Amino acid sequence: MAEQAQPTPGQRVERLRRAAGLSRERLAGLASLSATTIKFIENGKRSLTLRAAQQLAPHLGVRDLGDLFGPAVTLSLDGHPSHPAVEDVRRALTSWHVTVTGEPATTEYLRGTTDSAWQTWHTSRQQRTEIGALLPGLLNATQRAARLHEGPDRRTALALLAQSYHLAQAYLAWHGDRELCWLTVDRGMAAAMDADDPLALAQAIWYAAHLLRSTGRSDEAVERLREARNLIEPRVADGPAEYAEMLADLHLCAALTRARNGDQGAWADWESARNIVHRALPADFVGLRTRVSRPLVEVYAVMCAVDLGDPDEAQRRAHALDSLTIPSTERRGRHYVELARSADLEGAREATLHLLTKADATSPETVRFSPAARDMLTRLATEAPASVRGDAVELAERAGVNL
Structure with a gap:
């Protein structure tokens, strides 16, 4: 008698969901x-990750994750690679400047250094390695400046x-532990609040x-x-372009958040x-840190379509966008990964591999550290x-x- 094939993790999820009387939406x-x-986990278009299994298990009556993955699947707790500079960044984040002496760097110098670091992030093919080398010094300099400056210069230093x-x-999003990421969010929010700067606070909320x-x-x-948005919108009409840039970026973040939650209201945001972007900013505008621009808006359209499970719409949007106009090497690499996800949803394995190869040629570290890219490569291989x-x-x- 032929050995009966084991159900896939997605099939196991579906069976347990139905047994529990739950709809996918519920x-x-x-x-x-x-x-x-x-839906994509159940039909095999997306792998069941360890994190998703942990979120699903309590609601499916599962106490042992082996009931979801089955005996043929080996689980690795080393789910993502770590970058060599993470420990240096960790030390910079957890070094408290109890006693601070000497002269702080000027706010003009710090602004130039911070802007240069963001430029490196967006233009380098190895952005994580280059930023990993810069971050400890940048964090130390801005922490000292926030302690030593007074008055308006201190508020500027806090915003920086x-x-x-x-x-x-x-930097840490794909290869730092969750607690360290939360630390950057909390510290960034506290600094922005102390700076009493609406733009700084809005951007801190964007990252949070x-x-x-x-x-x-x-x-x-x-x-x-x-x-x-309520904080920024009243200032757009009479303020500098950065307010319109920030308002657009807040809407883009909301759109992606809704899309990843399966909410078609994403398209309204x-x-x-x-x-x-089209009415309040010049046609060639590119945000220094956010990279908000006309091409970036179209990148978000592709991302929303992919997350809403509409590969046809994602491809239609992508065909109208010249990827070379995306004003960030890092974002261009991620765009190719998103297009690969769209091809993966349709089962087009040759196209998926082709797009991941383009992502690697654009930004190797985007492929190396992107969970989505690594998942697709594992399945393709x-x-x-x-x-x-x-x-x-x-x-x-x-x-x-690791295969």
Whole structure:
């Protein structure tokens, strides 16, 4: 008698969900995942990650995650690679300047240094390695300045300190532990509040919203973003361009948050961002730190379509966007990863590999540290037809994926 095939993790999730009498939408709400994510896990278009399994298990009556993954699956607790500079950044974040003496760096110098660091983040192909080398010194300099300056210079130094924490969060997002990411969010928010600067506070909320979303607290993220928009919107008409830039970015963050929660209302926020960028900013405007621009708005449209489970719409949007106009190497690499996700949803393995290869050529560290890219490479290298598998294995090995 032929041995009966073991059900896949997705099939196990579906069976347990049905046995519990739960719809996908109901389970999604309980587990803080999107209904689209659960649908794709069940039909095999998305792998069941350890984190998703932990979120689903209590609501499916599962006490042993082996009941979801089955006996043929090996679970690794080393879910993502760590960057070599993480420990140096950790030390800089957890060094308290109890006694501070000497002259602080001028706010003009710190602004130039901070702006230069953000420029490096957006233009380097190895942005995490370069920023990992810069961050400890930048954090130390801005922390000292915030302690030593007084009056308006101190508020400026605090706003720049908040920017340093935001850059640390961007660096740590894919390879730092969650507690360290929360530390950057909390420190950035505290510095922005002490700076008493609406733009600094709004940007701190933008970064906090990303972490809230990633921990299943999307409703809180949307509410915080709404509060930030209420803070910024009255200042757009008479303020500098940075206010319109910030308002658009808050809408883009809300759009992506809603999309990842399966909410079609994401398109209303996206349209608001598009209107602001086209009506309130010059056609060639590019935000120094945010990279808000006309091309970036279209990048978000592709991301929203992918997260809403609409690969046709994602491809339609992508075809209208010249990826070379995306004003950030890091964001361009992530854009190719998003397009690969869209191809992956349709089962187009050759196209998925082609797009991941383009992402690697654009920004190797984006592929090396992106959880989505690593997940796709793992499946391509182990499940794809032989005509694809060889190249997938080569790319996976180059990206440091353990097969």
